[in-house]
Amino acid sequence: MSGFGTLLYKELLRFWKVAFQTIAAPVLTTLLYLLIFSHVMQGRAPVYGEVPYAAFLVPGLVMMAVLQNAFANSSSSLIQSKVTGNIIFVLLPPLSYWDFFAAYVLASVVRGMAVGIGVLLVSLAFVGLSFAHPLWILAFALAGSAILGTLGLVAGIWAEKFDQVAAFQSFLIMPLTFLSGVFYSIHSLPAFWQGLSQFNPFFYMIDGFRYGFFGVSDINPAWSLTIALANLAVFAAITLALLKRGYKLRH
Amino acid sequence: MTPAIQIQQVYKRFGAVEALCGIDLEVAPGEFFGLLGPNGAGKTTLINILAGLARADRGSVRVLGHDVVTEYRDSRRALGVVPQELVFDPFFSVRETLRIQSGYFGLRHNDAWIDEIMHHLDLTGKADANMRSLSGGMKRRVLVAQALVHKPPVIVLDEPTAGVDVELRQGLWEFVRGLNRDGHTIVLTTHYLEEAEALCARIAMLKQGRVVALDTTSNLINRRESLYLKLRLAGAALPPALAARVRDSRDTAHTLRLRSYAEVEGVLAQVREAGAQIEELELLQPDLEDVFVQIMKEAKG
Numbered sequence: 154m155s156g157f158g159t160l161l162y163k164e165l166l167r168f169w170k171v172a173f174q175t176i177a178a179p180v181l182t183t184l185l186y187l188l189i190f191s192h193v194m195q196g197r198a199p200v201y202g203e204v205p206y207a208a209f210l211v212p213g214l215v216m217m218a219v220l221q222n223a224f225a226n227s228s229s230s231l232i233q234s235k236v237t238g239n240i241i242f243v244l245l246p247p248l249s250y251w252d253f254f255a256a257y258v259l260a261s262v263v264r265g266m267a268v269g270i271g272v273l274l275v276s277l278a279f280v281g282l283s284f285a286h287p288l289w290i291l292a293f294a295l296a297g298s299a300i301l302g303t304l305g306l307v308a309g310i311w312a313e314k315f316d317q318v319a320a321f322q323s324f325l326i327m328p329l330t331f332l333s334g335v336f337y338s339i340h341s342l343p344a345f346w347q348g349l350s351q352f353n354p355f356f357y358m359i360d361g362f363r364y365g366f367f368g369v370s371d372i373n374p375a376w377s378l379t380i381a382l383a384n385l386a387v388f389a390a391i392t393l394a395l396l397k398r399g400y401k402l403r404h
Numbered sequence: 405m406t407p408a409i410q411i412q413q414v415y416k417r418f419g420a421v422e423a424l425c426g427i428d429l430e431v432a433p434g435e436f437f438g439l440l441g442p443n444g445a446g447k448t449t450l451i452n453i454l455a456g457l458a459r460a461d462r463g464s465v466r467v468l469g470h471d472v473v474t475e476y477r478d479s480r481r482a483l484g485v486v487p488q489e490l491v492f493d494p495f496f497s498v499r500e501t502l503r504i505q506s507g508y509f510g511l512r513h514n515d516a517w518i519d520e521i522m523h524h525l526d527l528t529g530k531a532d533a534n535m536r537s538l539s540g541g542m543k544r545r546v547l548v549a550q551a552l553v554h555k556p557p558v559i560v561l562d563e564p565t566a567g568v569d570v571e572l573r574q575g576l577w578e579f580v581r582g583l584n585r586d587g588h589t590i591v592l593t594t595h596y597l598e599e600a601e602a603l604c605a606r607i608a609m610l611k612q613g614r615v616v617a618l619d620t621t622s623n624l625i626n627r628r629e630s631l632y633l634k635l636r637l638a639g640a641a642l643p644p645a646l647a648a649r650v651r652d653s654r655d656t657a658h659t660l661r662l663r664s665y666a667e668v669e670g671v672l673a674q675v676r677e678a679g680a681q682i683e684e685l686e687l688l689q690p691d692l693e694d695v696f697v698q699i700m701k702e703a704k705g
């Protein structure tokens with residue numbers, strides 16, 4: 154196997170060995186959100202035409218789980234390696250910064266997709282869903298998990314302690330996901346908040362992802378995907394630059 | 405011939421601490437080289453720069469001619485490092501750890517060599533044990549094994565015997581000596597100076613980020629008084645002419661510094677002329693520890 158292949162394999166094995174905690178637990182949490190929110194909100198939030206609220210909610214929750222777990226994977230793996238010191242095992246070999254970047258982000262994508270598929274399958278037991286454009290679903294899930302995997306890498310590189318990663322998650326990732334239209338269509342918001350949501354990259358990921366299910370969205374999905382990919386390109390460029398310099402990894 | 409390690413004018417500071425101030429060193433291929441110095445001298449910092457774990461503020465470092473920054477792939481392939489800190493990945497077993505480490509170097513079918521290293525380091529029985537369950541000394545052995553998976557021509561061991569029992573220490577040195585005989589270049593740091601004396605052909609001593617001594621081990625040991633003469637006298641005191649040679653005296657026993665064996669006869673003649681009888685006589689070779697202590701005392705840092 155190549156160095157890149159081995160690092161990817163190691164990262165996959167790392168979360169697979171604790172799959173109960175890295176896959177089963179987030180699936181259960183998301184399911185609880187679904188049951189509670191769909192019960193409380195049924196018939197209250199106006200959504201696209203005749204789509205029932207519970208059906209509207211499921212893609213939002215699936216995408217939220219994909220994003221959060223993709224972030225959690227790379228950030229927790231990296232900070233754990235830094236704090237325990239075993240990061241040197243990947244810093245000593247001749248792995249390039251591209252290998253490093255690609256392996257961590259791909260492992261995050263796999264973890265995000267695994268949790269997303271889990272959530273989706275379990276939700277189908279409770280809620281009927283349509284799959285209008287499966288390729289859009291896939292495209293947004295891949296782009297979203299890659300973006301969050303990259304952000305997780307940034308958080309892991311920057312942080313020196315576990316609580317700094319937790320802060321990154323609580324003060325940036327969580328607000329951005331919760332305010333991105335997971336639980337509502339932004340058309341139900343006052344104009345000010347609607348305007349503000351347009352600056353939230355997560356909004357486009359969730360809106361486009363939802364389009365794949367219902368064929369309806371607030372924004373044209375091609376435009377949303379463009380924005381998501383542009384975000385990915387910017388974050389990836391920043392991360393690669395940090396890795397190349399060895400920022401906080403090679404003192 | 406391309407030096408195994410070439411360090412030129414390397415500087416490194418951490419905030420107010422000048423960890424390395426202008427290090428120049430060269431290690432030839434096949435050497436067994438010792439890097440000695442008190443705590444905080446900068447040994448680990450230098451090794452980290454060599455391994456690409458840290459970056460020098462100034463200066464250049466090459467491993468087998470490959471610059472560690474611009475040609476990092478080649479330099480890292482040529483280098484195996486046993487780190488000072490006892491680190492491990494708790495998710496994996498010993499064998500998994502070694503297979504993964506091989507994979508990072510692009511080595512696919514490495515099981516025969518992995519088995520051989522595990523055998524030499526007495527790890528075979530623990531091959532499938534989780535890293536978490538190993539004792540400290542066992543974890544240290546795995547670190548040594550990890551550094552060797554890619555058969556690096558240059559091997560750096562940063563205090564590999566700290567906290568390791570006598571048996572492993574001897575086994576480890578036997579193994580490392582064998583690697584050296586097979587042509588691997590070895591660089592070793594240790595605080596056990598008798599180990600360094602027995603193993604290293606050449607030694608650099610560091611103090612506060614500077615090289616304060618660099619020579620073959622035998623030259624270092626012989627460079628001042630080459631030996632000590634220990635005498636116990638009866639009948640008369642030590643003649644005053646010899647006072648300048650005294651290293652220490654206790655009652656009638658005196659240890660005198662000599663520059664060479666040729667001085668033995670003259671000293672004994674002076675003692676006899678003073679009317680003293682020699683009750684006990686011993687010639688002592690100075691050891692590396694004496695030299696180390698003296699050099700560290702002299703070096704202003």
Ligand SMILES: Nc1ncnc2c1ncn2[C@@H]1O[C@H](COP(=O)(O)OP(=O)(O)OP(=O)(O)O)[C@@H](O)[C@H]1O
Binds near residue numbers: 404423
């Ligand atoms: N990451 C760091 N941040 C700040 N200071 C550091 C760092 N690493 C090393 N130092 C400082 O640099 C100096 C050299 O440390 P180094 O670890 O290289 O010493 P050493 O010779 O390996 O010592 P020891 O025998 O204790 O292992 C010390 O003063 C140390 O405190």
Ligand SMILES: [Mg+2]
Binds near residue numbers: 447448449488562
């Ligand atoms: Mg050290």
